[in-house]
Amino acid sequence: MRISLFFLMSLFVFSAVSAKPVLVLSEEIIDFGDVNIADGHQTKMLVVKNEGDEPLVINQVSSTCHCVEAEWGIRPIASMSTDSIKIVLNPDMSGVISKKLIVYSNAKNKRTVFRVKAKAIRKK
Numbered sequence: 324m325r326i327s328l329f330f331l332m333s334l335f336v337f338s339a340v341s342a343k344p345v346l347v348l349s350e351e352i353i354d355f356g357d358v359n360i361a362d363g364h365q366t367k368m369l370v371v372k373n374e375g376d377e378p379l380v381i382n383q384v385s386s387t388c389h390c391v392e393a394e395w396g397i398r399p400i401a402s403m404s405t406d407s408i409k410i411v412l413n414p415d416m417s418g419v420i421s422k423k424l425i426v427y428s429n430a431k432n433k434r435t436v437f438r439v440k441a442k443a444i445r446k447k
Contacts, residue, residue, distance in 0.1 A: 414443035
C-alpha cells in the first residue's frame, strides 16, 4: 500500500512540475513570394497556438535582419488558445530574402525558429 501511495504522489508531483505551455506555429516558413520594393512594407500573420497546460508568454521575437520585424501582444495565451504574430517585411534591396526569426517564450521549447522568405524586385 505504501508503494502505491508513493507512486501516485510521485506521479502527481512530476505532472505538476512538467506542466508547461507548448508553443506551436501555424507555419515554419512565411513566404511573401515576389514583392515590389516600391510597395514598401508587406505584412503577414503567423498563428501561434498554446497546446500546453499553462499560459504561454512570448517574451521576444528576434530577427537576423532589420528588413523583417515582428509585432506580438503582451497578454498570455491561454491553454489550447491561439494568438498571432504580425510579420512585417520591408524589402530595401533587390534579391532573395531568407531570414530566420526566433520566438523566445516560457514554453517547453523555449526557442522556436521559423523563416521568412521573399524575392524583392524593382518594378518599373
